[in-house]
Every structure is written in structure tokens, then in C-alpha cells.
Amino acid sequence: MTGPSASVATPDDWPEVVDLRTRVFVGEQGVPPEIEQDDRDATAVHVVSRGRAGGVAGRVVATGRLLLPGDGSRTAAIGRMAADISVRGLGHGAAVLAELHRQAALRGATAVELHAQVSARGFYERAGYTAVGPEYLEAGIAHVTMRRVLERPDADRVAGGQGSGAGRV
Numbered sequence: 001m002t003g004p005s006a007s008v009a010t011p012d013d014w015p016e017v018v019d020l021r022t023r024v025f026v027g028e029q030g031v032p033p034e035i036e037q038d039d040r041d042a043t044a045v046h047v048v049s050r051g052r053a054g055g056v057a058g059r060v061v062a063t064g065r066l067l068l069p070g071d072g073s074r075t076a077a078i079g080r081m082a083a084d085i086s087v088r089g090l091g092h093g094a095a096v097l098a099e100l101h102r103q104a105a106l107r108g109a110t111a112v113e114l115h116a117q118v119s120a121r122g123f124y125e126r127a128g129y130t131a132v133g134p135e136y137l138e139a140g141i142a143h144v145t146m147r148r149v150l151e152r153p154d155a156d157r158v159a160g161g162q163g164s165g166a167g168r169v
């Protein structure tokens, strides 16, 4: 059986994305609700992975967002990565990250950076990221900036399309 697959969220998915992010970041991690959503949500590319069985079948169980580079940069930013606690370790987070990489490359980005919670550093290292710089506090949580180079999107298509090539994590 293949693992989870992720896709770009539709506007109809937004309430479920907000619910999931609120459960994870506000409920589990104590991030203040007023900073969980921000202006960048309006222009970000949001990606979701859906549950495949049991009570979460068809529901949004993992999400993340992509902020496209401005002012001539080709480095995109990924953030708000969250998987529902009931599905962690099943590949939904990796599927979301792979689709975010694919979307970033399709839009011309050549690299991605993110502010990783130190507790999730290993998750990003498995996906090809390297830490750059020292740890620091953000929203009261220890973070480290991590970076990954993206494969070209046409190399992804040649390699077999979605989920392979740039999306291989």
C-alpha cells in the first residue's frame, strides 16, 4: 500500500486547516491564538493530507504552508507544518512537505528555508534539510533555521511525477 499523498488546499479546506493548526499549535504547544494565523495566510500556498481510515477518513490530518519569495530571491519559506496527534508517524507530514517542495519548484524556487522547532529537527533532516545558524526562541519555543535545495520541477516529472523527484523525502 502506498503512503499518504498531499495536495494543494481548496478554499473549502480552510476551516479544517484552521482547526488542525489551532489544535496543534495553540492547544498542544501554547502558541497565543492571536499569532497563529497571520496576514501571510491569505497569499500562502496551503497543502493538506487527508486521513485514509477510521474516524479521520477524508478529514484534513496534516497541513503546511508555502510563502513564495519576493524581491528577486529564489528561496521560498515553509511554515505551519502540523499533523494531527492521532496520525503522527504515518507519513502525512512527509507527504505535505513533499508537495510543498513540488509546489515551490513549480513556481520557480530553487531552495526552501524554514524555522524548525528543535524537537522536529530530525523530521526535516530526513527530508534533506540542513541546519544553518544557531538555535533561537520564537513564540517561546526553541527553533533553528533549516535549508534545503530543490530539484528542478522538470526533473521531478521525468522521474515519475508527483511524490517522486523533488517530492522525495
Ligand SMILES: CC(C)(COP(=O)(O)OP(=O)(O)OC[C@H]1O[C@@H](n2cnc3c(N)ncnc32)[C@H](O)[C@@H]1OP(=O)(O)O)[C@@H](O)C(=O)NCCC(=O)NCCS
Residues within 6 Å of the ligand: 024, 062, 080, 081, 082, 083, 084, 087, 088, 089, 090, 091, 092, 093, 094, 095, 115, 116, 117, 119, 120, 121, 122, 123, 126
Ligand atoms: C513534525 C510533524 C509535522 C511530523 O509529522 P508526521 O506526520 O508525524 O511525520 P511523518 O510520519 O511524515 O515522518 C516522516 C519521517 O520523519 C520522522 N519524524 C517525524 N517526526 C519526527 C521528529 N519530531 N523528530 C525526528 N524524526 C521525526 C518519522 O519517524 C519519519 O521517519 P522515516 O521516514 O524514517 O519513517 C508532527 O510531528 C507535528 O505536527 N508535530 C507538532 C507540531 C510541530 O512540531 N510542527 C513543526 C513545526 S517546525
